[in-house]
Amino acid sequence: xxxxxxxxxxxxxxxxxxxxxxxxxxxxxxxxxxxxxxxxxxxxxxxxxxxxx
Amino acid sequence: xxxxxxxxxxxxxxxxxxxxxxxxxxxxxxxxxxxxxxxxxxxxxxxxxxxxxxxxxxxxxxxxxxxxxxxxxxxxxxxxxxxxxxxxxxxxxxxxxxxxxxxxxxxxxxxxxxxxxxxxxxxxxxxxxxxxxxxxxxxxxxxxxxxxxxxxxxxxxxxxxxxxxxxxxxxxxxxxxxxxxxxxxxxxxxxxxxxxxxxxxxxxxxxxxxxxxxxxxxxxxxxxxxxxxxxxxxxxxxxxxxxxxxx
Numbered sequence: 001x002x003x004x005x006x007x008x009x010x011x012x013x014x015x016x017x018x019x020x021x022x023x024x025x026x027x028x029x030x031x032x033x034x035x036x037x038x039x040x041x042x043x044x045x046x047x048x049x050x051x052x053x
Numbered sequence: 054x055x056x057x058x059x060x061x062x063x064x065x066x067x068x069x070x071x072x073x074x075x076x077x078x079x080x081x082x083x084x085x086x087x088x089x090x091x092x093x094x095x096x097x098x099x100x101x102x103x104x105x106x107x108x109x110x111x112x113x114x115x116x117x118x119x120x121x122x123x124x125x126x127x128x129x130x131x132x133x134x135x136x137x138x139x140x141x142x143x144x145x146x147x148x149x150x151x152x153x154x155x156x157x158x159x160x161x162x163x164x165x166x167x168x169x170x171x172x173x174x175x176x177x178x179x180x181x182x183x184x185x186x187x188x189x190x191x192x193x194x195x196x197x198x199x200x201x202x203x204x205x206x207x208x209x210x211x212x213x214x215x216x217x218x219x220x221x222x223x224x225x226x227x228x229x230x231x232x233x234x235x236x237x238x239x240x241x242x243x244x245x246x247x248x249x250x251x252x253x254x255x256x257x258x259x260x261x262x263x264x265x266x267x268x269x270x271x272x273x274x275x276x277x278x279x280x281x282x283x284x285x286x287x288x289x290x291x292x293x294x295x296x297x298x299x300x
Binding site for chain 2: 004007008017031032034035037038039043045046047048049050051052
């Protein structure tokens, strides 16, 4: 299972890595819009934690 | 698309190859430690004798350790395929090009975050510091007790503190929306490093930026008391100057 727990409280968990990346990118675009251009899918993949299902 | 591998050394040890969980197929605790050790040193080959010594610490490799190691290596190779452990007298794990090793990502991100902080490129510092924090906030090889793991944990803790400082500094420069993050990170830094002035300084700036000068003053008072009681010294001229500018 892929998980991202953001420092701001946002959290997402999914078996599918691409769906987690998509959800995090949407979160960054809505809550940190000025910073979104720096946050690429490759960057978000590095934020993922693997946790037991 | 080629093989994608991910090795997680911070938090729960995990190896995924094309989404398949592999760590449960590794031969026991020492087999997992072998793969973790090779992944943590994957940029160069590891001398077989040094690896044997490291895996059997603190007791040291006794009779039968070489045979035991050979069996361990053979089972680990079978479990990891198509990831390879190459070599005989020295060993190296070879991952496909798009693979992720979290500890490696964190080290590169921290380097970029500190470089961006030095250049006052705050959006870049924010992104890279956050990348380093996501990894270093998890304990290195959680659940493993081993001298090599302890050494890495100490260095990872230091990296985590550096990432917190970069992140808080970046947030302070990115406007009101990021001030709560600056404050949280600075508070965490104070908890982790109660005898360092860095976290207190960042926290005072975050509180003052929010307009809460009384809280900033309380933080300074706490720093003053901690330094006096534990070290018998006063805050540095830089921190005293910061207080006079903020308040």
